[in-house]
Each structure stands twice: as C-alpha cells, then as structure tokens.
Amino acid sequence: MKLRFDDDVEAFRAELLAWLAINRPSAAEMAAEPSVSTGHAPAWARRWTRTMFDAGWLVPGWPPERGGRNAGPIESLVYIEELAKARVPRTTNVQGLGIVAPSIIDYGTDAQIRHYAMPILRGEATACLGMSEPNAGSDLAALTTRAVLEGDQWVINGQKVWTSGANYADFCFLFCRTDPHAPKHQGISIIIVPMDTPGVTVRPLPEIIHPDQPDLNEVFLTDVTVPAHHLVGELNNGWAMANGSLAHERAMVWVNAVMGLEESLATLLVEAPALLDRLTPIERTLAVDQIVQVAIDTQAARCLGYRGFAKFARGAGAPEQALMKLYASEARQRVALVAAEIQGADAVVAGGVANDGHHAVDEPQGTWLEQYFHSFANTISAGASEIQRNIIAERILGLPRK
Ligand SMILES: Cc1cc2nc3c(=O)[nH]c(=O)nc-3n(C[C@H](O)[C@H](O)[C@H](O)COP(=O)(O)OP(=O)(O)OC[C@H]3O[C@@H](n4cnc5c(N)ncnc54)[C@H](O)[C@@H]3O)c2cc1C
Numbered sequence: 001m002k003l004r005f006d007d008d009v010e011a012f013r014a015e016l017l018a019w020l021a022i023n024r025p026s027a028a029e030m031a032a033e034p035s036v037s038t039g040h041a042p043a044w045a046r047r048w049t050r051t052m053f054d055a056g057w058l059v060p061g062w063p064p065e066r067g068g069r070n071a072g073p074i075e076s077l078v079y080i081e082e083l084a085k086a087r088v089p090r091t092t093n094v095q096g097l098g099i100v101a102p103s104i105i106d107y108g109t110d111a112q113i114r115h116y117a118m119p120i121l122r123g124e125a126t127a128c129l130g131m132s133e134p135n136a137g138s139d140l141a142a143l144t145t146r147a148v149l150e151g152d153q154w155v156i157n158g159q160k161v162w163t164s165g166a167n168y169a170d171f172c173f174l175f176c177r178t179d180p181h182a183p184k185h186q187g188i189s190i191i192i193v194p195m196d197t198p199g200v201t202v203r204p205l206p207e208i209i210h211p212d213q214p215d216l217n218e219v220f221l222t223d224v225t226v227p228a229h230h231l232v233g234e235l236n237n238g239w240a241m242a243n244g245s246l247a248h249e250r251a252m253v254w255v256n257a258v259m260g261l262e263e264s265l266a267t268l269l270v271e272a273p274a275l276l277d278r279l280t281p282i283e284r285t286l287a288v289d290q291i292v293q294v295a296i297d298t299q300a301a302r303c304l305g306y307r308g309f310a311k312f313a314r315g316a317g318a319p320e321q322a323l324m325k326l327y328a329s330e331a332r333q334r335v336a337l338v339a340a341e342i343q344g345a346d347a348v349v350a351g352g353v354a355n356d357g358h359h360a361v362d363e364p365q366g367t368w369l370e371q372y373f374h375s376f377a378n379t380i381s382a383g384a385s386e387i388q389r390n391i392i393a394e395r396i397l398g399l400p401r402k
Pocket residue numbers: 095128129130131132133134136137138139161162163164165216376377378380381382383384385386387390
C-alpha cells in the first residue's frame with residue numbers, strides 16, 4: 001500500500017499553495033461582507049471566482065478556457081483539501097458552480113453555455129437550482145411545477161422550496177413537468193428562468209442560526225413566460241439530466257463532508273483541554289471517551305474516503321459515496337453534539353469556536369450549538385441520511401427494495 005502522493009501531485013499542491021498565499025481573499029475581506037442578503041453575491045466572492053477562473057484554479061479538472069488546467073481526479077482532491085485547510089470558500093454560489101454551470105456545459109446549446117454557464121464561471125452571474133417542491137424532495141420525480149409550450153413561449157406555474165441563493169440569483173435552473181401524462185420519471189424538463197421575469201416571487205425562509213442572512217427560499221411561479229429556447233437539453237429528459245447534474249456534485253459533497261468533519265475535530269481538539277478542565281473527574285472520563293470516539297470516527301471517514309476516491313479516480317463505480325456522505329455528515333453532527341454536551345448549559349451562551357469566521361466548505365461556523373444545528377443541513381441536503389441508507393441497503397448490500 002502506498003501512503004503518500006506522487007511527486008507530481010505534491011508539485012501541484014506546492015504550486016496551488018504558493019498561488020493561494022498571494023491571491024486568496026483575506027479573512028478581513030470575507031468577514032466584512034459575509035452575507036448574500038444584499039441581493040447579490042458578495043463583491044469579494046465575485047472577484048475571487050474571476051481570479052480563480054483566470055488562473056485556471058476554478059475547476060482544475062476542466063480545460064483552461066473553462067477555468068481549469070486539465071488536472072486529474074487526484075489533483076482535484078488535493079485542491080479541495082488545500083482550499084478547505086486554508087479556510088477559503090471556493091464559491092458562495094455552491095449550486096451554480098457545482099451543478100448548474102457543469103450541467104449547462106454538458107447538455108445546453110452553445111448560446112446557453114455562452115449566456116449562462118460562462119458568466120457563472122467568470123463570477124459575473126449566479127444561479128439557483130429549482131428542484132425541490134413542497135411535495136417533492138427525496139421523491140424528486142413527484143414534482144408538479146408545470147411548463148406548457150404556447151407558441152414559442154413556455155408558460156410556467158408552480159412552487160419550489162429550499163432553493164438556495166434564489167434571493168440573489170440571476171437565473172434559476174428550473175425542473176418542470178412538461179408531460180403530465182407520462183410516467184412520473186419521464187415528462188420532466190429543465191428550463192432556464194431569469195429571476196427578474198414577471199411572475200417570479202422569492203420568499204426567503206428565516207433560518208434559526210442566522211435569521212438575518214437567509215439563504216434558503218420559497219420560489220413561486222405564476223404565469224411566468226420565457227422563450228422556448230430556454231429549454232436545456234432534450235424535452236422530457238430532465239430526470240436523466242438530473243442524475244447527471246447531481247453526479248457533478250456527489251464527489252464534492254463527500255470530499256467536503258470529510259474535510260468539514262476533520263476541521264470540526266481539529267477545533268474540538270484545540271479547545272478540549274479548556275473544556276475538560278471545567279468538568280468533575282467522572283464527567284471528564286466520560287467526555288474523553290466521547291472525544292476519542294469521534295476522533296476514531298474521523299480517522300475511519302478519512303480512510304474510507306481515500307479508498308472510495310482511489311476507486312473513483314480509476315474510473316470504477318464507487319458505492320462508497322453513499323457511505324461516505326452518510327458517515328461523514330453524521331460523524332460531524334456527533335462532534336458538534338459531543339462538544340456542546342461537554343460545554344453543558346454554557347453551550348447556549350458560549351462564544352464562537354476558534355475560526356476566522358469563514359467555514360472552509362461554504363458553511364458558516366459559530367458556537368458548537370450553532371454547528372450542531374447547522375449539521376442537519378448536511379444530513380438532509382444532497383440526499384437525506386435515510387435515503388443514503390436505502391441506497392446502501394439496495395445497491396451495496398443487495399437487500400430487497402421494501
Ligand atoms: C441546506 C439545504 C440546501 C438545499 N438547497 C436546495 C436547492 O438549492 N435546490 C433544491 O431544489 N433543493 C434544495 N434543498 C432541498 C433538499 O434537496 C431536500 O430537503 C431533500 O431532498 C429532502 O427533501 P424534503 O426536505 O422534501 O424531505 P422529504 O423528502 O419530505 O423527507 C422527510 C423525511 O422523510 C425521509 N424519507 C423520505 N423518503 C424516504 C424513503 N423512501 N425512505 C426512508 N425515509 C424517507 C427523509 O429522509 C426525511 O427524513 C436543500 C436542502 C437543504 C437542507
């Protein structure tokens with residue numbers, strides 16, 4: 001077993017670190033404008049996206065004209081790890097960069113790539129992902145937002161929910177039902193809807209942690225009309241495209257989940273002596289045991305992650321992705337809960353955990369209690385834990401569907 005990266009990968013890492021040292025946005029710059037509630041992505045985030053695009057560090061695996069440098073999967077893993085360690089968010093428009101732009105590049109027309117994908121990559125536009133609805137989340141194929149072609153216009157009516165960043169996005173990558181008579185996994189199409197189209201109403205959902213900085217929204221569409229050429233890819237083929245779109249995100253989701261877990265554990269270990277000091281000897285014994293357990297969980301997640309990634313990099317299917325997503329997101333929840341429990345009642349009023357105010361993987365940090373609340377975002381989004389368990393049961397363990 002080889003337990004180190006090849007020399008060329010280490011050279012890639014060194015080049016990235018040298019570039020980051022000079023070009024990364026400063027903690028002060030990010031802290032000055034952390035919120036997207038002003039109606040657009042923060043100025044530093046737009047500049048940062050453009051800087052990464054120009055230098056070929058935005059999506060290293062892509063060619064230079066798309067903001068990359070044709071890097072391989074191992075280099076891409078190193079890239080995500082180093083950005084996380086440096087606590088530099090890659091983007092504030094996670095869905096736009098991670099799902100919408102790559103999907104338009106995969107399935108869209110040249111004009112759509114020029115008008116919608118490239119501006120996201122250059123930091124000039126942001127996009128939101130309109131998939132989930134009040135009665136279509138885990139069962140996305142149940143979506144009912146309806147698009148009807150009238151002449152050369154789509155007329156759209158319906159509602160989306162949990163739409164991240166809709167309150168500042170320029171356009172929505174909207175999943176609609178275009179054939180209500182087809183079986184539910186068919187008859188779905190994707191349509192690009194500019195957010196300033198009449199009939200689009202965005203209602204931000206206040207969040208328990210930062211009620212003044214909403215990121216999740218409800219989006220209502222009432223007789224919204226957009227040109228027929230806003231259809232992305234083939235008519236009624238949206239389900240297949242959704243699976244392709246989400247595949248763009250999956251590897252990132254679990255690499256980020258492991259990085260976030262490691263970061264939370266590292267913070268807990270720094271704070272542990274002070275936290276333990278305040279406990280009685282019996283409480284301390286129990287707390288040490290819990291900390292050791294989450295440290296073991298973290299190490300297991302890392303090993304499992306490298307194993308899955310090695311298979312992924314060789315082009316083999318990696319069912320570990322579902323395991324990783326489930327294990328790392330729940331382990332991170334346990335780290336936050338262990339820390340908050342050790343703090344006891346103080347967790348409610350204690351100050352923020354040691355960090356520069358910007359989470360490495362595009363999430364806010366804060367007190368351990370805040371981290372615990374926020375950890376549910378990771379155990380729900382991109383496929384809830386129960387869904388991951390179903391996938392593991394059916395596709396890895398070969399258990400029957402029911
Ligand atoms: C932070 C965050 C950001 C998000 N951003 C976006 C976004 O930008 N765009 C977008 O479209 N959506 C977004 N979502 C929505 C997300 O995709 C859904 O929340 C997720 O798919 C779950 O759907 P739901 O909330 O409707 O829950 P439901 O599907 O109603 O599930 C409710 C509960 O039932 C369980 N359950 C459901 N079906 C089964 C089953 N078959 N077997 C066992 N248990 C089951 C679930 O695991 C869950 O615990 C986001 C969610 C979060 C938390």
